Each structure stands twice: as structure tokens, then as C-alpha cells.
Amino acid sequence: xxxxxxxxxxxxxxxGKTSVFNALTGLNQKVGNYPGIxxxxxxxxxKLPRGLKAHIIDxxxxxxxxxxxxxxxxxxxxxxxxxxxxxxxxxxxxxxxENLKRNLLVYTQIKDLEIPTILVINMSDRMAxxxxxxxxxHLEKQLKTKIALVxxxxxxxxxxxxxxxxxxKTLSAEPCLATQDIDTAYFEGLKKAFPNQSxxxxxxxxxxxxxxxxxxxxxxxxxSAFKTKSETxxxxxxxxxxxxxxxxxxxxxKKGQTIDLNSAKDLRIKLDRILTHKVWGYLxxxxxxxxxxxxxxxxxxxxxxxxxxxxxxxxxxTKNTLPAGAFTNLLAEGVISGLGGIVIFIPQIxxxxxxxxxxxxxxxxxxxVFLMDRIMRRFGLSGKSVVPLIxxxxxxxxxxxxxxxxxxxxxxxITILVTPFTTCSxxxxxYLIIISLVIPQGRFLGLSYQALTLMLLYLIGFGAAVGSxxxxxxxxxxxxxxxxxxxxxxxxxxxxxxxALTVLEKTKxxxxxxxxxxxxxxxxxxxxxxxxxxxxxxxxxxxxxEQYASQNLSQEELDQKVASHKLExxxxxxxxxxxxxxxxPLGYDWKIGIAIVSSFAxxxxxxxxxxxxxxxxSDEEVTIKNRMAAEVNPILGGPLFNLASGISLLxxxxxxxxxxxxxxxxxxxxxxxxxxxFQLVTMTVFAYIVALIAYQVLK
Amino acid sequence: xxxxxLKRGQQGIIKDVSSKSIxxxxxxxxxxxxxxxxxxxxxxxxxxxxxxxxxxxxxxxKETATHILIETATNx
Numbered sequence: 092x093x094x095x096x097x098x099x100x101x102x103x104x105x106x107g108k109t110s111v112f113n114a115l116t117g118l119n120q121k122v123g124n125y126p127g128i129x130x131x132x133x134x135x136x137x138k139l140p141r142g143l144k145a146h147i148i149d150x151x152x153x154x155x156x157x158x159x160x161x162x163x164x165x166x167x168x169x170x171x172x173x174x175x176x177x178x179x180x181x182x183x184x185x186x187x188x189e190n191l192k193r194n195l196l197v198y199t200q201i202k203d204l205e206i207p208t209i210l211v212i213n214m215s216d217r218m219a220x221x222x223x224x225x226x227x228x229h230l231e232k233q234l235k236t237k238i239a240l241v242x243x244x245x246x247x248x249x250x251x252x253x254x255x256x257x258x259x260k261t262l263s264a265e266p267c268l269a270t271q272d273i274d275t276a277y278f279e280g281l282k283k284a285f286p287n288q289s290x291x292x293x294x295x296x297x298x299x300x301x302x303x304x305x306x307x308x309x310x311x312x313x314x315s316a317f318k319t320k321s322e323t324x325x326x327x328x329x330x331x332x333x334x335x336x337x338x339x340x341x342x343x344x345k346k347g348q349t350i351d352l353n354s355a356k357d358l359r360i361k362l363d364r365i366l367t368h369k370v371w372g373y374l375x376x377x378x379x380x381x382x383x384x385x386x387x388x389x390x391x392x393x394x395x396x397x398x399x400x401x402x403x404x405x406x407x408x409t410k411n412t413l414p415a416g417a418f419t420n421l422l423a424e425g426v427i428s429g430l431g432g433i434v435i436f437i438p439q440i441x442x443x444x445x446x447x448x449x450x451x452x453x454x455x456x457x458x459x460v461f462l463m464d465r466i467m468r469r470f471g472l473s474g475k476s477v478v479p480l481i482x483x484x485x486x487x488x489x490x491x492x493x494x495x496x497x498x499x500x501x502x503x504x505i506t507i508l509v510t511p512f513t514t515c516s517x518x519x520x521x522y523l524i525i526i527s528l529v530i531p532q533g534r535f536l537g538l539s540y541q542a543l544t545l546m547l548l549y550l551i552g553f554g555a556a557v558g559s560x561x562x563x564x565x566x567x568x569x570x571x572x573x574x575x576x577x578x579x580x581x582x583x584x585x586x587x588x589x590x591a592l593t594v595l596e597k598t599k600x601x602x603x604x605x606x607x608x609x610x611x612x613x614x615x616x617x618x619x620x621x622x623x624x625x626x627x628x629x630x631x632x633x634x635x636x637e638q639y640a641s642q643n644l645s646q647e648e649l650d651q652k653v654a655s656h657k658l659e660x661x662x663x664x665x666x667x668x669x670x671x672x673x674x675x676p677l678g679y680d681w682k683i684g685i686a687i688v689s690s691f692a693x694x695x696x697x698x699x700x701x702x703x704x705x706x707x708x709s710d711e712e713v714t715i716k717n718r719m720a721a722e723v724n725p726i727l728g729g730p731l732f733n734l735a736s737g738i739s740l741l742x743x744x745x746x747x748x749x750x751x752x753x754x755x756x757x758x759x760x761x762x763x764x765x766x767x768x769f770q771l772v773t774m775t776v777f778a779y780i781v782a783l784i785a786y787q788v789l790k
Numbered sequence: 791x792x793x794x795x796l797k798r799g800q801q802g803i804i805k806d807v808s809s810k811s812i813x814x815x816x817x818x819x820x821x822x823x824x825x826x827x828x829x830x831x832x833x834x835x836x837x838x839x840x841x842x843x844x845x846x847x848x849x850x851x852k853e854t855a856t857h858i859l860i861e862t863a864t865n866x
Contacts, residue, residue, distance in 0.1 A: 155818045193846050330809050367831045461849045464838045579847040
């Protein structure tokens with residue numbers, strides 16, 4: 092067996108690190124989590140020349156090895172722990188040619204850990220455009236490394252990089268700076284106390300407590316015996332270290348890099364003049380959001396209708412082809428209907444992730460953070476809360492993880508608490524099907540009423556998030572230092588490969604993650620709806636025949652009555668009827684009640700549940716939508732899904748906390764059950780009250 | 791003067807940063823004494839401030855900027 096080389100990709104955010112990772116691994120990558128924490132772990136395999144293979148880890152982006160967040164501490168923990176199975180044989184530091192100076196800071200730190208390191212200077216295609224020229228040989232000599240000039244956009248330099256990786260044994264592991272120069276007396280003492288350790292490693296372990304305090308100290312000798320400096324002094328030394336590193340970098344670049352400002356062209360200035368403008372900036376942001384919603388509604392409709400009817404026919408075909416029996420029914424009514432309920436969301440989720448990844452990749456998202464910070468601060472949020480709130484429209488789980496770069500704990504906690512109000516993609520199917528049932532077709536200024544309703548629901552979700560943030564900010568007594576730094580990266584045309592891989596990865600994880608839950612629930616529901624206790628269920632046929640004997644019904648009508656009688660007395664019917672008194676004031680029947688209850692596992696289960704309940708006992712090929720439209724209100728008559736009950740349901744789903752995975756993530760990120768329970772109770776009670784008022788006013 | 795007083799389009803040189811109130815991360819991004827700084831753009835109420843420090847573009851809040859002392863290079 093040939094040995095795999097462990098390669099770690101490290102670099103500042105916005106250097107195109109992920110593009111390099113994608114170029115190296117292509118589709119041979121997988122995304123998981125680091126054990127015990129929710130930091131995303133991206134790894135892949137890359138074939139190298141001469142039959143070698145590399146195992147590549149894309150580490151979270153970091154500005155330095157001084158961790159200030161959970162994501163960054165992952166990088167340090169790996170680099171400090173030689174026994175980790177992922178400990179790199181070679182580190183590849185990715186830099187952006189336009190920000191070489193700043194990007195080299197983390198490079199010098201990694202060199203000082205004495206790890207063999209390759210330097211990638213990415214986006215090299217922009218050198219001429221920016222008037223930059225490099226003396227690569229000089230840089231290689233001074234930085235004691237090998238350099239690969241790469242352009243993932245033009246697909247250049249990747250083979251050179253692979254070559255360098257396969258020759259990793261020839262790389263120098265010599266440090267760039269002498270650590271003891273930071274404070275000679277202090278480091279002499281340290282050296283005496285731990286003669287066998289690398290000084291810079293010791294220094295990192297000592298200082299991580301100052302910044303973060305989560306690095307596992309057991310990975311290296313216990314340094315607690317040696318703590319001769321106060322935190323303020325240590326911080327001052329870190330500042331001194333940073334200045335020293337920049338001095339080194341400046342010296343290297345003085346000869347190694349020339350920038351001719353006259354030939355530099357800057358698109359950034361022109362674009363920023365408009366995109367961060369006091370008026371135009373906001374207007375453009377609003378127009379972009381409007382376009383996204385119109386697009387999701389209009390573009391996704393065709394594939395969704397197609398999927399809906401395809402699954403209806405498949406279910407019908409299964410029933411007709413396979414021998415009749417319990418297994419066929421389970422397959423046709425439980426499994427296929429349930430699967431249809433998952434697959435139908437794929438077009439919209441793909442579109443949503445497409446837009447979000449384009450906004451992120453282009454660098455526009457940072458401008459939104461800049462524009463919104465002042466406004467968001469009024470509500471106790473940060474400009475950085477905008478990113479979770481926008482990506483919350485895809486899914487609250489990654490959104491809550493994206494709050495990690497909010498430096499202020501109070502702002503971060505409030506963002507975590509209010510993010511589940513944003514309209515996540517799991518709410519979409521519920522919204523779409525109800526909107527198409529109760530909102531009339533027609534257009535206003537070229538926008539369809541239905542799309543406008545959807546937009547309004549997104550605004551309501553956003554409004555609820557911001558409004559509750561305002562209240563939380565007023566009533567929560569948490570003191571923490573306000574501080575905010577956001578990099579404004581260059582504008583970039585998003586790389587097709589990156590966007591495509593993100594969309595593919597996220598959609599896949601939705602289908603397999605949420606899909607498993609939905610499928611399991613569909614099957615359980617099918618059983619509960621197909622079987623029941625006692626006489627009423629088992630002797631349904633006789634009871635119904637007797638009951639309607641005088642009315643002279645056709646066989647078909649009679650079958651229908653038998654089926655609905657059975658359903659009412661099945662396990663699920665009994666449960667549904669038990670909760671019906673609680674939901675009747677909102678305009679729902681017990682079937683919707685069951686769908687709501689099962690939605691607490693995950694919202695998107697709603698449509699699948701109704702599909703399963705309605706398809707049990709029905710023989711025709713009908714789509715979910717048509718079945719719902721045909722439902723009759725048992726008390727008032729008329730369609731069950733009318734404007735009043737429809738709006739009530741929409742509002743209930745807009746506000747209620749119905750997602751177990753989100754609760755679990757909130758627990759992990761806040762380290763207590765207090766906050767997720769707070770969300771569950773307040774949001775759901777609020778949802779009930781609003782839905783109640785809506786139905787009572789509109790009916 | 792402090793960085794918070796800089797006008798849009800104006801440039802200066804960083805003289806001193808109070809290491810107590812300024813996070814290490816900001817220093818690591820290049821906010822160090824001796825480096826040039828330019829105010830590129832401001833949001834409404836001139837907060838946050840979009841800066842170009844030594845070639846790095848970043849935005850910070852006005853409050854943070856009051857802890858950074860600068861000297862204006864030119865006063866045209």
C-alpha cells in the first residue's frame with residue numbers, strides 16, 4: 092500500500108483557499124464535522140505524479156495562529172499535535188497576490204512551527220492587471236520555501252503545486268524568525284524550563300489561553316508551571332511579535348515584489364462607490380433580494396410540478412404493477428409519497444444555495460455587512476448578523492454556525508436566538524403549497540400575487556427576527572466588549588466550479604440528512620394511518636354499509652366513506668382527534684394537526700405527512716396539491732384550505748420553532764439547554780397566538 | 791487626532807494603537823504604528839468606517855477607531 096501524504100491547506104479568508112482545494116480534489120471530497128464540535132471538516136484525495144496520493148484537508152480560514160474563535164482553534168490544535176492522524180507532512184499556505192503582505196503573516200507562523208511548507212501565490216493572473224511583479228527566486232530564498240504561482244480561475248499552476256507536494260521531503264523546515272527575539276530574557280527562561288520543545292510551540296500554547304483558552308494543553312508539555320507574565324504583558328508581547336513579523340515580511344517584499352501603481356486598475360473603487368453608497372447601496376441590496384425571491388418562485392415551479400406529478404405516477408404504477416398487499420401499499424403510499432416530499436424541494440434549495448454562494452464568492456456579502464452594521468446595532472445585532480440571517484433562508488443550522496465570527500458574545504447570542512425566525516428552505520414547501528391553494532393568481536406590476544405573498548412571508552420572518560432581537564437586547568443583561576472587524580475583499584467573478592460544488596454539496600446533505608428523517612416519519616405515519624385498534628377500525632366496512640344503507644350510495648362513494656372512517660379510527664386518527672380541540676380555533680382539522688405535530692421533527696415533513704395521510708385509502712393518481720384542494724372543512728363546509736385557515740397556517744409556520752436539529756445546534760453553540768428551550772416555548776406560543784388571531788379575524 | 795476624525799478620502803499614518811482596547815486580530819490585519827491608512831467609504835452616520843490600511847481593506851466601528859491615533863499626511 093502506498094503511503095498517503097497528509098497535506099493541510101491553510102490561509103487567510105478570501106484567498107481562494109477553497110478554489111485551490113476544489114482544483115486539487117475535484118469531486119473526490121467529503122464534508123464532515125470535527126468530532127464533538129460543529130466546525131466543518133473538508134477533506135479530499137488528490138493523485139500526485141509518480142503514483143503518489145495526497146490526503147488533503149481544507150482547514151478553516153484564519154488570519155493568524157492566535158485563535159479567536161472555535162474555527163480558528165481547529166487549525167492550531169492540529170498543528171500543535173504531532174500525534175493527530177491528520178498532522179500534516181506538508182503545509183500549503185495559500186495567499187492572494189494582491190494581499191501578499193498580510194497573507195504572509197500566518198505563513199511565517201507556520202514556518203516557525205518547523206513544518207515543511209509550500210507557499211501558493213493565488214490569483215496570479217491578476218498580477219499584470221494590478222501592476223505587480225514578483226521576484227520568485229528571491230522570495231523562495233528569503234522565505235525558505237518553494238513557491239507555486241497558481242491561478243485557479245485560469246487553471247494554471249495546479250500541476251506545479253502537485254509536483255511540489257510530491258517532493259515535500261526536499262522542503263526546508265527551517266523557521267523564518269527567531270522566536271527568542273521577541274523578548275530575549277523571557278524566552279531564555281522558557282528554553283531552560285523546557286529544553287526539548289520548540290520555543291514557538293511553547294509560546295503558542297501559553298498565549299492561546301489569553302485569546303481563547305480552548306486548546307487542549309495535553310497536546311504539549313504542561314506549561315502552567317511557567318507563567319511569569321501577566322495577561323497584559325503577554326498581549327504586549329504578542330503585539331511585539333506581530334510587528335516583528337511584519338518587519339520581516341516588509342524586508343522580504345522590498346526586493347521580492349514591485350507594484351507599479353500607474354498601471355494598476357481598480358474596479359473595486361468604482362464598484363464600491365455605488366454598492367456601498369448611502370442610498371444606492373441599500374436600493375441595490377433590496378433589488379437583489381427581490382430578484383432572488385421572484386426567481387426562486389418562477390424558475391423552480393416547472394421542475395417542481397414535474398417532480399410532483401412524476402412521483403404521483405410512480406406511486407400509481409407501483410400499485411398497479413406489484414401484487415396487491417401490505418408491502419405494496421407501504422411502498423406506494425408510505426415510501427414513494429415520502430420520497431416525493433423530499434425530492435420536490437431540490438430545485439428550490441439548489442437555487443437558494445446558488446444565490447447565497449454567488450453573493451459570498453463575489454465579495455458582495457461583506458459590503459452588506461458594512462451597510463447593515465449601524466442599523467443592526469440598534470436591534471442589538473451586528474452587521475455580521477446579516478450573513479446568518481440571509482443564509483438562514485437556506486437553513487438555520489449552518490446559519491447559526493456562521494455566527495461564530497461575531498466577536499461580541501451578546502450580539503452573537505441574540506443572533507443565534509432570532510435566526511430561526513428567518514424563512515428557511517424547510518418552510519418553503521409548506522408556504523408554496525398553501526400559497527398556491529389560497530392566494531389567487533394574477534399580477535401586480537409584473538410580479539405575481541403569489542410571489543409577492545412569498546416575499547411578504549420572508550419579510551415577516553425577518554421582521555420577527557429583528558423585532559425579537561430588539562426586545563432581547565432590552566431585557567438581557569450581558570456585558571461584553573463591543574468590537575467589530577470585517578475584511579472587505581476584492582470583487583471577484585464567482586468561479587463556476589466553486590458555486591457548483593457548494594450547491595451540489597448542500598443539496599446532497601439536505602436530501603440525505605433531512606431525507607432520512609422525512610422518510611422514517613413517512614413510514615411510521617403510514618403504519619399509524621393504516622392500522623387501528625378496536626371494532627370501529629376493523630369492522631369499518633360493516634359499520635359504514637349499515638350507516639348509509641338507506642342512502643343508496645354508489646360503490647365508489649361507499650368505498651370513500653369506508654376509507655375515511657378507517658382513517659378516523661386508525662392510531663393516527665385517534666391521536667389527531669385528541670389534539671383537535673387545541674387547533675380547531677386556528678381553523679385546522681385533525682389531519683393538519685398531525686402534520687403540525689410531525690413537523691416538530693422538521694418542518695418540511697408537513698407536506699409529506701399530508702401526502703401520506705391523504706394517499707392512504709385513495710386509489711387515484713392525484714398530486715398532493717389536488718388532494719389538499721379537495722379537502723372539505725368538516726364543520727363549516729367549503730374547502731378546508733381557504734384564505735383564513737391558509738393565512739393562519741402560513742403564520743404558524745412562520746413563527747413556530749419546529750426543528751429538532753436547530754435546537755440541538757443551539758444547545759451545542761450556547762453550551763446549555765436553557766436557550767433552545769427558551770426558543771421552543773416562546774416562539775411556539777407566539778406562533779399559536781398570531782395564528783389564532785389571524786383565523787378569527789379572517790374567517 | 792484619532793482615526794475616527796478622518797474624513798472620507800483623507801489619508802494618514804498610524805501613530806499609536808492602544809493595545810488594551812484594540813484586539814490582536816486588528817493588529818494582525820495590519821493596523822500597526824507606521825502604516826498608512828485611508829478612509830475609503832463611510833456608512834450613514836459615518837459608522838462603520840471602510841478603511842484601507844496598508845493595502846488591506848477592512849471595516850471597523852467608529853468606537854474602535856477612537857483608540858487609534860493617527861497623523862494626517864496631507865491636508866489638501
